[in-house]
Amino acid sequence: MREKLLNLKNEALAQIIQATDPEELERLRAHYLGKSGVLNQISKEFKSLFDEEKTETGRLFNEIKSAISQALQPKLENWKTGKLENLDITLPGIRPPQGHLHPVTSAIEEISSIFEKIGFIRVRYPEVDWDWYAFESLNMPASHPARDDWETFIVDAPEHPKLGKIVLTPHTSNGQVREMERLGHPPIRMVNIAKCYRRQSDVSHTPMFHQFEGLVIDENINITHLKGTIDYFVKQFFGPNRKSRLRPYHFQFTEPSFEVDVTCDICLGKGCKLCKEGWLELGGAGMVHPNVLKAGKIDSEKYTGFAFGWGVERTYMMKSGLKIPDLRLLYSNDIRFLNQF
Amino acid sequence: MQILIPDSWLREYLQTDAKLKEIQKALSLCGxxxxxxxxxxxxxxxxxxxxxxxxxxMSVYGIAxxxxxxxPRFNHPTKLLSDPFDTKLSFKTADSVDYLKxxxxxxxxxxxxxxxxxxxSVKPPPNWLIKKLESVGMRGLNNVVDISNLLMHELGQPTHTFDYDKIADRLMTLRESRVGESIITLDGKTHKLPGQDIVIEDGSGKLIDLCGIMGGLNSAVGNxxxxxxxxxxxxxxxxxxxxxxxxAHRTSAAVLFEKGLPSESVLPTMEKALQLFKDLTGGQPETTAIDIINEKAYSKSVTASPDFINSRLGIDLAPKEIKDILASIGITDKIPWWRKSDIxxxxDLVEEVARIYGYHNLPSQLMSGPLPTNRANDSEFYWISRIKSAxxxxxxxxxxxxxLVREDSGLRLKNPLSSEWTYLRxxxxxxxxxxxxxxxVKQLNLFEIANVYLPQKNGLPTEEMHLLISxxxxxxxxxxxxxxxxxxxLGADFHFQIDANPTCLSCEIDLSKILPTATSLRKFTPISQFPPIIEDINVxxxxxxxxxxxxxxxxxxxIKQVDLIDKFxxxxxxxxTFHSDTKQLSSSDIAPIREKLFRL
Structure with a gap:
């Protein structure tokens, strides 16, 4: 009985939807709901049911009866008032409201998901931090140019006797020693993505920007693992036809240090006006300097590690081939710009 | 630092069969x-x-x-033709001379x-010198000044020339400047000194050199x-x-000096300069140079075992290969003087071996090993992403x-870049x-999720993640x-307040308190067996x-639910919506409720 009722409902609703003229609708109404209609016929069979079935089936019967009449009624009324017209499927669609995510958000989400797949834990550390975490613990001597007031924003606040000044972090590397402190010991695999600040504003620099910082520390970590991680990221993020390379470079908190290049998305490595002999600079990387491990209270004899810290905006530009002529446009919040993403 | 190196100038020191592109590629990969x-x-x-x-x-010779x-690592037999720093001096040195106190x-x-x-005799420079300087973006001035420019580019050691007769009393006092002293440099610019700058004062008490940056106009070489x-x-x-x-006076000399130049290059550079002076100006040098050294004699060793180096490289190089690589850049049991501040x-030795061996020759592999299990409180990233998407x-x-904003009650920067960006919001x-x-556009619907920075009495500001919807x-x-x-x-109940402005409505929410309670777990209520009764009322x-x-x-x-359908x-x-979990409702169940509703 239950199955019979459900089949009947499906059949009736399908016929109502397909009906194309009022006569047919009227005929369907009589067929299903009329005095000698199908439903009334079925109700007569109730007598043969066991008592315990009667309540349940009765409920279903009522539900189906009202479903059929609810499907019929509006369609019949529309016909009478002439609302139902022939459908022009070439009319424009009515879209749900659609906002836009900022390209920096899209980039951050993609980057973090790539690293999460190989076991990196995403963390968040202060964007306004002590000089100790931003510089001193990273093997940057007091005389280092990055520490002077021409390059780094300094907060007008009292200094901490041990940790020094309060600065706006010029890189996400302040997360390195903080993550060592949080975990206490290797293994460490973190990706720290945050806002950074530097005293620069021109077509390729904004005073606020974003970086993502990778840090891996464990036993037997060596340069081949750094290469492997970078190759993995480059293929995942930029696509299989882009290549990466390491060039010798210099950073205080890594030794050896590298600059990572990716083949240009325009000429694919042949060399063109927009790149440097076929290559674009992605950012810095290197093997964690033993002094940094020491600052994080990690045994630098037993453990080694690597780190990299790259600009989110820059990395995203290099992927998309978005030739944004002025990076400051990203933070202009011009709705005509934002609506394009 | 950027430097322009003409291929022909490089090949004055370098004999190689490598072509331009090969030099470009090899240097970029390894140096x-x-x-x-x-x-x-x-x-x-x-x-x-x-x-x-x-x-x-930072010089032609340095690159050579x-x-x-x-x-040679790229199969190009190459050798250095000469070493300007390994030279016999044609003059003597002493810590005092009679021509200069x-x-x-x-x-x-x-x-x-x-x-x-x-x-x-000061003259226009010869053509070959003009050509050389112009090829690296400098201008020929006269045969004296150009010697300095040529040598700085070729050897990386800046030199300066004074008009000897303009140094009062033949006396030089090298000291720290005092705040507010001023000097006019060679380019005619007047600089009010911030203090603690290295300057030279002559016998008359006037400043004649802003050391390491630019000489003074009053002692400059003229025609x-x-x-x-x-x-x-x-x-x-x-x-x-x-x-x-x-x-804001970034001269080439300053860029070199501020990196710390080795004192070993001083006398060989002087030697080369004297040769040029004799050839180009006809000048006759004194036999003795004044030479005062204020540092200890240099000698340094750094040791690393082949095992140590190989463990960092992730490959297995023979000890001899490691030794050969290091020897090729002058590192033996001693670190050469030109690398003294760097190694x-x-x-540091790992880096030298790795780069000369070639990073491109190292394999590439993902690390194995255990993963950290102590996760940070990272569910907030999921929720923020979910809010943004919604x-x-x-x-x-x-x-x-x-x-960074113009005005706020928050922390102030000591060194803002512009008045527009002075406070942390x-x-x-x-x-x-x-x-x-x-x-x-017709309508603006905006949101942003970012940290705000709340000042604390002692210590770092509290960083609070906020959501703003406008x-x-x-x-x-x-x-x-x-x-x-x-x-x-978010499965989270929180208080919020909408602020009305003439042009917009906005609502700011502190997510840092909400996200820890966010959940996608829901409470399950069994679905009632009995149909509801629905009635509309006007009030x-x-x-x-x-x-x-x-x-x-x-x-x-x-009364399980009340919805607003219309208002005028x-x-x-x-x-x-009237509903019971235990029985089928009938009119008689609703009637007394209806009574009470009318009495409201």
Missing amino acids: PSVERMHKSGDDFIYDIEVTTNRVDC REAAAIL VKIDPTLCSRFSAILIKNV DTKNVLLFVQTYKPNHIRRTSMAL NIPE LKHWGFTETYTYS TSLSHSQVISENLGR TTDLNHSKLKGTIEALQID TLNTNYDTLINQIKKISPL GDKFTLRL
Whole structure:
């Protein structure tokens, strides 16, 4: 009985939807709901049911009866008032409201998901931090140019006797020693993505920007693992036809240090006006300097590690081939710009 | 640091079969990066980036020395043709000379050397010299000044020439400047000194040199100069950087000096300069140069075992290969003087072996090993991403505004870049974004999620993640509904407040307290067996809506839901859903409730 009722409902609703003229609708109404209609016929069979079935089936019967009449009624009324017209499927669609995510958000989400797949834990550390975490613990001597007031924003606040000044972090590397402190010991695999600040504003620099910082520390970590991680990221993020390379470079908190290049998305490595002999600079990387491990209270004899810290905006530009002529446009919040993403 | 190196000049020191492109590629992979190349007449110029630790590469010879080690690894037999630093001196040195009295603050100057050259005739420079200087972007001035420029580019050691007869009393006092002293430099610019700059004062008390940056105009070599004092020094790097930055006077010499130049290059550079002076100016040098050294004699060793180096490289190089690689860049059991400030620890040797062996020759593999299990409280990233996605799909556009603002009660920067960016904000605001965008589109629906920085009495500011939603649609219920929908999605109930402005409505929410309680777990209520009864009623509101709904719900537990269907002025149509979990409701169950409703 239950199955019979459900089949009947499906059949009736399908016929109502397909009906194309009022006569047919009227005929369907009589067929299903009329005095000698199908439903009334079925109700007569109730007598043969066991008592315990009667309540349940009765409920279903009522539900189906009202479903059929609810499907019929509006369609019949529309016909009478002439609302139902022939459908022009070439009319424009009515879209749900659609906002836009900022390209920096899209980039951050993609980057973090790539690293999460190989076991990196995403963390968040202060964007306004002590000089100790931003510089001193990273093997940057007091005389280092990055520490002077021409390059780094300094907060007008009292200094901490041990940790020094309060600065706006010029890189996400302040997360390195903080993550060592949080975990206490290797293994460490973190990706720290945050806002950074530097005293620069021109077509390729904004005073606020974003970086993502990778840090891996464990036993037997060596340069081949750094290469492997970078190759993995480059293929995942930029696509299989882009290549990466390491060039010798210099950073205080890594030794050896590298600059990572990716083949240009325009000429694919042949060399063109927009790149440097076929290559674009992605950012810095290197093997964690033993002094940094020491600052994080990690045994630098037993453990080694690597780190990299790259600009989110820059990395995203290099992927998309978005030739944004002025990076400051990203933070202009011009709705005509934002609506394009 | 950038340096231009003409191919022909490089090959004055380098014998190799490597072609331009091969040199460019090999240097970039293993040494200083050749970022671009361009043609200049019949020559090619390499545009090279040198990292700050490798000031030894900031010269034609420095690049040649690197190339001689690197090119053989790319199967190009290469050798250095000569070593200008391994040269016999044609003059003697002494710590005092009769033609110049000096008083030196030894903490400012690691080496002070000078020699008098008499009977110089100042003339236009010869064509070959003009051509060389022009190919690296400099201008030929006269045969004296150009010697300095040529040598700085070729050997990486700046020199300076004074008109000897303009130095009053033949006396030089090298000291720290006092705040507010001023000097006019060679380029005619007057500089008011910030203090603690390295300067030289002559016998009359006037400043004649802003050391390491640029000489003074009052002692400059001119067309009628007869006697020249050739000046070659090395200075305390920090002083030079501070002065150069403070005065925004970034000369090539300052860029070199502030990296810390080795004092060993001073006398060979002087030797080469004297040869040029004899050839180009006819000048006759004194036999003895004054040479004062204010540092200890240099000798340094750094050791690393082959096992150590291989463990960092991740490959297995034979000890002999490691030794050969290091020897090719002058590293034996001693670190050569031109690398003295750069190589200090075993890891520095790892870098040297790795880069010369070639990073491109190392394998690439992902690490195995255990993963950290102690996760940070990282569910917030999921929720933030979810909020952003929901708002985007509800028609809101995300903004990223600067955390630095013109006015705020928050922390102030000591060194703002502009008055527009002076304070760290303590709340988010769309007012500027909205006023800038008004008129560009019909309606603005915006949101932003960012930290605000709340000052604390002692210590770092508290960083609080805030959400700001703003809209120019002034319908209060719509914005309220959006936030209510967020509450449902986050499974979190929180207080919020909508602020009304003439042009927009906005709501700022502190996510840092909400996200830890966010959940996608829901409470399950069994679905009732019995159909509900639904009735619409019309009411006139004489209190606020919330109060009315609470009154209605109090009447009977059978009223499960009250929805607002329509409203006109204070007339409301409400839809009431009556429902019981235990029985089929009939009219007789509803009648007494209806009675009470009418009496409201």
